[in-house]
Amino acid sequence: GNQFQAAGETGYDFKVGNAIVGPTVSLQYATQTTGGFTESNAGALNLKVASQTADSLQTGIGARVSYRAKVGNVTVKPQLAVVWQHEFSNNTRGVDARLAQGSSTMNWRTDKIGQDFAVVSFALPARVSKNLVAHVGYTAEVGRSKSSNQGINLGLRYEF
Numbered sequence: 001g002n003q004f005q006a007a008g009e010t011g012y013d014f015k016v017g018n019a020i021v022g023p024t025v026s027l028q029y030a031t032q033t034t035g036g037f038t039e040s041n042a043g044a045l046n047l048k049v050a051s052q053t054a055d056s057l058q059t060g061i062g063a064r065v066s067y068r069a070k071v072g073n074v075t076v077k078p079q080l081a082v083v084w085q086h087e088f089s090n091n092t093r094g095v096d097a098r099l100a101q102g103s104s105t106m107n108w109r110t111d112k113i114g115q116d117f118a119v120v121s122f123a124l125p126a127r128v129s130k131n132l133v134a135h136v137g138y139t140a141e142v143g144r145s146k147s148s149n150q151g152i153n154l155g156l157r158y159e160f
Helices: none
Strands: 002-011 014-016 019-034 047-049 052-067 069-071 074-076 079-087 094-099 106-109 116-127 132-142 150-158
Touching: 019 079
Parallel strands: none
Antiparallel strands: 002 019, 014 019, 019 052, 047 094, 052 079, 069 074, 074 116, 079 116, 094 106, 116 132, 132 150
16 A cells, blocks of 8 residues: 655644743645455455545644753753644545455445644753753643554664
């Protein structure tokens, strides 16, 4: 299959002491095509599934806040963002299949998932040395019916 994504975000930062707060707006587009396939080793029960395409167009509006602090020799910058997302694309799709040796097609529709939801994310980057930054983050979609999406990321960045 093939996948393409494009996204952009902008905002403004207001400095309040060691904190930074500000609004954000974003736009994301994604499309994914999955090729069709035919099962094997089931004889007359092999299933032939047609290719599928899924599209998504979302906008977001929200706010983020971060705070810089020193903990011992480590500089940390906890970050929290809350964004309201709206999905504009029809997020249901059909799945067409038939028995490989048959001619009648069966069709299923995927459930329509919620189009308005929040994305809440928390990140904790920590500069552990002059050249090394470690981070941990968590993101979750909240309030989206018939869907659950969460992610955890860990990373190290070496700057030279």
